[in-house]
Amino acid sequence: MASVINLLFGKTFDLLLYPFQSLNPWVGMTVVSLVAGLLVLAIYGHISDQEGIKAVKDKIKAHLLELRLYKDNFRATTRAQRDVLRYNAKYLYCNLKPMFVMIVPFILIIIQLDLWFGYRPLSPGESVMVKVKMDQDPTQSDLTLQASPGLEIETPPLRIESEKEIDWRVKGLEAGVQTLTVSVAGQSFTKQLVVSGKPLTKISQARVADRFLDRLMSPAEPPIPPNVPVNKVEILYAGQEMSLLGYRMHWIIAFFILSLVFGFGLKGFFGVEV
């Protein structure tokens, strides 16, 4: 199930963002936000009670008008304030259903966007921590890590019994998608590590065991083979922020602002009552 969802969402976003990889990340972000805004409008228009929302908004407007017209009448303004609050609550109620419907796809979208916008690839010469989480005591394990020629393992393994974890520091030497090979209990699997890249580069932070939620949260690489005593191999890439006119912001803020702008800007065009 997780594989199907990851495949569907992964391919969609790969197709959507692939043309913009070499451009400023804001271009890709704008396109994704526009598509997300349209998607939200479409879902919202279909599943929300459009008539009910319109009626509630009209009521709110009427009571706001009442507030202004009868501003000298204490009883009337108190009643109007009460009604504004009441219909606001009703408005929120009308939005609950579409919100619940949209929350799941939105989380999946955010997981996909985090692969593209959340992390910065290593620069050549830069180091990063590689963390292997295990099912067993790492001091008793024969687990080893090997790196492709474009990488250098800088430290001996650091085994932390209490955390069931082995860590290394790895330096990127050559640009490209490099490979780390984890060998344990007679089996091997790889983990990709991206050194340098285009302005918009998809980065898989972790490769995880085949567990539903873990797979959903780390969708870019296949699951760790079964019967391997490893839960997760994680690269602690540096986070990346969107920069606009010297101001830095988390990509999720940029995404929400742009999606809202597109959603509200186009609602009239598509005749959706929000």
Added chain:
Amino acid sequence: MKRIDRREFVRWGVTAGSMLAFGGAPAALVRASGKRETKKKVIVLGIDGLDPDLTELYLSQGKLPTFAKLASEGGFRRLKTSLPPQSPVAWSNFITGMDPGGHGIFDFIHRNPKDYNPYLSTSSVAGGGKTIEIGNYVIPISSGEVKLLRHGDAFWQILERHDIPATVYKIPANFPPAPTKQRTLSGMGTPDLLGTYGIFNYYTTEHAELKPDIGGGEIHDVKVIGGKVDARLRGPGNAFKKGNPDTYVDFTVFVDPVNPVVKVRIMDQEFILKQGEWSGWIRVAFPMIPTQSVPGTCKFYLKQAHPHFKLYVSAVNIDPASPALPISTPESYAQELESKFGPYYTKGLPADTQALDHGVFDEGDFLSLDEDIFREDRAILDYELSRFDSGLLFYYISNADQRQHMFYRFIDKEHPGYDPILAQKYGNVIEDTYIAMDRILAKVLDKAGKDTLVLVMSDHGFTYYRRSFNLTTWLEENGYLRLVNRRQRDAAFPGNTDWSRTRAYTLGLNGLYINRKDREGKGIVAPGAERESLVRELAEKLEAITDPATGQKIISKAYIASEAYHGSYVDEAPDILVGYARGVRCSWATPLGKAPLELFENNMEHWSGDHCMDPDVTPGILFTNGKITSDHPSLCDLSPTMLHAFGIEKQAGMVGSNVVEFHG
């Protein structure tokens, strides 16, 4: 830089925490610097402590080709240093063109004449003014104040008035930065986040080998339990809580059972260190109240993982991305450099001489840190040179000073601390440093066009420091100073001094004060003839003291301030400035007014080179591509010289004059 014991420093009332919480840095200024395009440009390379004797030696050996080229095209002279030749004093002379009588900086340490309490001479930090207390919390109503105590206009302030842009990188004796729109970053004198000259932390399972409370550092006894060390890093006092309790950031170190490698987890950061490795800059934030924390940066160094765990953490620097105290003008300059290079050393003189002196570092550890500082300074120099196209650029480099302080014992075979084995390994460090300075100069000359006046200067030179003299003890033995309790000779100044019977006292590295009725809170010496006579008597006696071990005079000259200084602040100065002979300096106890039993001591410390002697012993250097018009140029001449290059007359109060003709 001299060693200041943390506890005593803190006692002197530098409550930076208050500032951090209450006031913070000043608002950003609008304009970065003067706008005028200048036809002539000036680059000043300030190399702290570059010594003319060593420079001439290496020049004669052909090891400084760029210096040699500059000297042949322009000139090279010994540069008369300040009286006394201490860095804050010397750089203040350079900055203002005045002597200490004009700028009011006489020593690293000054004292309040009313209560004799010592304080650091160049800046003061006052906590918040009015506060309201609610339960355990303190709410500030007015902000604290951090104040530069140096008087007189800095040369870049004068240039600003003529709309000539200047960038001044890490100039000493300029914390907090003097108000200006020019780009300036404060240097020596800039405190760490605790408000001190730098407190390192050392976490070790072998604490017994070190004293628990050493100046400039804190030793923490830790245990490795289950492959884990839990520790904490101390931050500034919390000015939002009653009693200013210390703030802390906890961290955990995971130690591999066999391999010499650890992982540090601090706040939301994790990083791996091999034995003998430094971390990059680590950001920490010390919590004050739920919405407020004070940011800082530090570096970790894993000295040893096995068999004993030894982890050094540098002093917590002010974070240049969000400075808790003012370190630059405009405020955005510090941030601009941070956005370009990431965090960088903001504490003045970040090389940890204390850690080496107390055995926390060995020479290799110290050099690895100092090399990191040098690498960072070189990178920023490249950046500043690349964009320098008008006005003046001043660039400061600390490495020669710090390395000569710590490694002179390897080139001085007569030094009590000379170790032939270590000398084999580290005997070239000073020479290599001079050669590195030559390479820096080459970078500068590459950038400098024919229209650029280049000045390379040092604030003072260097020489060996073999013998220490306890001046307070001498004053006591000769009846000029009385202790309340003669058995407590190490008791903190000023409490153990019987002021009703003390005629003269010493504080700081070269200053000797008369306990004057018209100045000191408990003065007993009348102004006028009595004081004059006492000053002359003391000067004569001081100049006659000989070291029984060598039979040589230990003081070349006792300078009388009223004769040596000019300006409005002469009366605040020590009455006598002690000019020690080559190789002799006041002891480490003297600056803090202590009186050990012995009058003389061999200097067995790693701190083996020094300059706080007679100014004639440790002059600085001046190289330039212009023609030096004076046979005896001095630091005070350089401010007028820089102004002259832009056609600006020297300012009132400056005692120096232009000493370089440059037609470009």
